[in-house]
């Protein structure tokens with residue numbers, strides 16, 4: 368039931384801190400840094416000795432993989448590739464016995480993922496599932512796997528499954544990197560960051576009414592939007608832009624901040640809404656260039672930045688301030704205000720936010 372919430376999507380956005388808290392309590396021993404994956408634990412050595420980890424997913428699940436690609440590369444000494452399932456099939460990808468093929472899917476039923484899974488298995492590939500729905504096809508057919516335990520997600524647009532995927536991917540990267548002395552401090556920093564996440568997520572949810580107001584006053588009548596992000600936050604931009612298309616029915620494009628000047632800037636004028644994700648990390652200084660370019664061409668971007676940020680000259684409420692965490696975890700926090708933005712835009716435009724037109728929760732046809 369929706370309880371006191373107006374929509375399942377709203378309820379699922381609000382459930383996120385609890386779900387992440389429960390997942391961490393279940394899986395992570397903060398003191399020792401040990402991670403308990405139950406069944407999957409027995410397969411960790413095999414995955415560690417693979418020559419490559421190949422992630423395969425669709426839609427938001429693909430963006431979750433994209434968000435964590437760099438982390439896998441730095442914590443494990445294994446090459447990482449990520450493919451959208453349909454493209455993996457289109458390419459007639461070569462299957463090798465020493466690659467770990469990881470299928471990430473909320474429903475565990477997505478048609479292209481299932482076809483790609485069968486394609487891998489027929490050619491002797493070792494397959495792993497990261498799935499939410501218990502006993503779903505991908506959960507049953509993969510050699511081993513991990514449930515993200517986000518609970519039943521009813522809203523067609525994924526929210527709580529996305530952040531649970533992110534956190535479980537972080538845990539998997541940490542577990543695969545365990546024992547590597549050169550990354551000890553980095554793993555410790557991430558483990559501590561994880562511990563703080565649920566509380567930070569709760570605080571970020573208190574932005575709800577200000578985001579609703581931003582949607583009412585600035586965004587709900589726009590026909591086009593851009594979401595800019597770079598580095599770890601490019602995946603957040605893609606996920607936010609998909610959410611806005613799907614729930615608000617607003618044409619919204621995600622652009623890598625560094626690519627702005629290579630063409631997209633031509634779109635920008637004072638009618639065009641731009642949301643720029645600019646929380647502080649290694650690429651922050653370069654994001655400032657994108658900000659200057661927007662301003663000098665009449666853009667009036669909404670900035671998603673860290674609390675207390677002074678690098679931007681924002682006077683008109685065009686600012687969404689989030690708490691700071693470790694760079695690779697920042698996407699878990701940053702997506703929350705953008706989920707709320709898509710939710711409120713959908714509500715204000717009288718859309719069916721839980722069941723958007725033309726899309727299904729579980730996409731069982733290719």
Ligand code: F6R
Pocket residue numbers: 425426427428429471472473474475476477480523524525609610613728729730
């Ligand atoms: C977007 C959304 C979809 C799914 C995609 C994959 O809000 O929910 O893009 O992420 O259809 O679905 P799963 O994860 O069930 O394989």
